[in-house]
Amino acid sequence: MLRLLLARAAQYLLVIWAAVTLNFLLPRLMPGSPIGLLAGEEVGQLTAEERAELLAEVGLDAPLPVQYARYLGSLIRGDFGYSYQRNQPVTEVILQRLPWTLLLSGTSLVLATVIAVTLGAAAAWRHGSRGDLTLVSVSLVLDALPSFWIGMLLIAIFAVELPLFPSFGAVTAGGRYEGWAYVRDVGRHMFLPLVTLTLTNLSATLLTTRSAMLSVLGAEYIVTARAKGLRERTVLFRHAFRNALPPIATLVGLNLAFTIGGATVVETVFSYPGLGRLTYDAVLQRDYPVLQGAFLLTTLVVVAANLLLDLVYPLLDPRIRRGAL
């Protein structure tokens, strides 16, 4: 058992190392250079020596292997570097945005999962009914609509035509709210992005739940359960849904992992100060330390989500328990 655990741990470390290496390499392989960011707006005016100095200040003058070794070294020391753009430690930059991402994307994940699983199970239960067809069609349409389009539409309707909700930001700019008023302000600002994100995330889970349920509902033990005269609810929840859970759990686990990456498009449309927008800006500006930090966080969460799934599967499906980890 211990051996298995160690093997697993080694596997995860290998995955993290590979991801860290890619996070280091990919930004540097992109065309363009952070010199514009380091120098400021009049970069064209700098002499060759001044440019070299600027790059040397952040260690970009060293050959790639040296930079890589330094990066690994500082990672091991828990030093994530300094943002070129913001003159702030990367950890601080990320921690400022993380709560907003967790609030928006996390709430949306919970909402989307609960709604999608409920509706997906219901659709499968009433397979072939008008309700089922409607749900499937709506899901497919939602899946095909780009989230920025949904976002702009919601802004046009609920912020401009009927000024019910704010169209940008996480709080009122310059607003000095406290206590409940603050909570309400945050809620009002979160509403449109939350709806957009939830609508976007709904369909995959809904369709997966539906098909997982459908495959289970056709099984013989369901027929047996019904034949025993069990109540429909018992059949649905105890027998069918429980067996349909593994694929749903996989999807939700993956969604959980991506949640941390932030919802770039939605955060951009609504100017929400989360991690997705941070990462996007960092890509555009070639802010290598921020990119590395943000991608590393995503990597760790993906690995953690996988670990969680590995631990949860045996609970969901006794057959996996025998195979151990």
Added chain:
Amino acid sequence: MVRSRMRPLWRLLPLFLALVLVACGGAPQTGAPPAAPSPAAPEPTSAPAADAPTVAPEPTSAAPATEPLRVAIVGDEGTLTPYTYQTGYPGWNMLNLVYDTLLILDADNLPQPWLAERHTISDDGLIHTLTLRDDVTWHDGRPLTSADVKFSYEFYKANRQSRWTPPMGVITTIEAPDATTVVMTLASPSPAFALQPLADVPIIPQHIWEGATDPKAVESTVGSGPYQLAEYVPEQFYRFTANASYFAGAPSVPEIITPMISEPNTIFAALRSGEIDATVRSLPPELVSDFEGNAELALQKGPGYATNLLQFNTERAPWDKAAVRQAISRAINRQQLIDTILLGQGTVGNPGWFHPASPVYQLTDAPAFDLAAAQAILDEAGYADGDGDGVREADGTPLSGELLVYANNPIRLRSAELIAAGLEPLGVRLKVTAIDPDSVDAKVWPEFDVAKGRDFDLAMWNWSAPVQINPLRAVGLVHSDPTIGTLNIGGFKNAEADRIGDAWRVTVDEAEQRALAGELEALIAAELPFVTLFYEDGNYAFRPTAYDGWIYQKGQGTFSKLSFLSALRP
């Protein structure tokens, strides 16, 4: 186990949904600012144009006293010190709400007295004497003196900053003989010295910046400007409060908030919904007529100095031949580009670079679009379509190449496509390649250093407004010495251009400067290292009931100190 967990969750779902709906949906009826403007809207039902003037002037004096003015900006400008702000516009303009310069550019971009009430230049152009006002204080109450000015300039010289440091290079010594006098001695005469650094570089307080080893780490924003930075929430907003004891009089708006809205569509939606009162972004052409019909909003219109170009790599055949560049320039219908892409919201490019609103613009008889004339130029230069493939060639070099363009910029992309289509009948074939901006930059202007060479045929390019505002920067576009021609991305080499540039760079006499500018303009129009296509006009939308004192600074826009001070109203 599964069952016991699932059940309460099922039951909670409707409750949770209801909670979310109530919590978020219930709020707006009570105290939402966006609701305020809408009751006012239905009133001017009939002729909004006639009603507007009677409504507008009254509330302007009353409204700002209670509500802050909300002006959307696009991105984060850092801690907003002279070493951390990010963009030339609006970053520099926001910086200048907090700090002051020795001179200031007025609405026509001409330098006027500011911290320095007098600026005299010796006959040889080498000694600049500035007499400071004696009534200026820093936000912390200390007096601003010549020592601060001397310190600031020396600090910028010693601590590199890409905008402030290069113009300091020409200064050899700075003296502060008394509290209100600063004497700067230059190594050579510098015709644009008043524009840059005097009207450009912010003066910082010596008692705060002295001893700073890492200028980027200085967090204090104590300046002398009309506003103090009261609050900065990264990625969200800045809040400025008026400096009531400002030497030029208290600014007209007591509080300015600049929310950061990254998506342009959202900015204009927020303007319509009443969440913001103005923005630093010009309206895209397709929204102009829509906003003109909106009774609650008004537009400030004016020339824009950002300049759209078709840039040649003049080191690469056949684009190294002036005749080829001339023919292409004649065959581009600039007015059609403006009508089609900018829906008329633009000004036809002067082939000699300078915007017609610029004080040095002189080339009034530029040749118009003429395809037949263009064909004649190529015929005469010996380019003919020998193999019948629709592309002219000479000495085995076909007139075909790749036109690079930013994939994320619809205006430039459409321009590229229209230009390529328009050049086809001329026998010039351009393949439009749209790629991400960094990849274009990496080919056209590798590492933003013209000495690093270039790898492209043609590119759609744009220089921002500051390159037009200081006319002398035209020399940087064409000079063959990479330390002078820092913007010469096409590798243009022309002895006459170098001669004019060298002369202009050390000319003090204004009439002579203008004559040299005219010579350079004529040379650019004849040699065409690039085709100046058009300048997008500025259309700045704002809510007059919130504030209507906006001043349009030529070529730049409305968001600047000028808009909030009575001292420099034209």
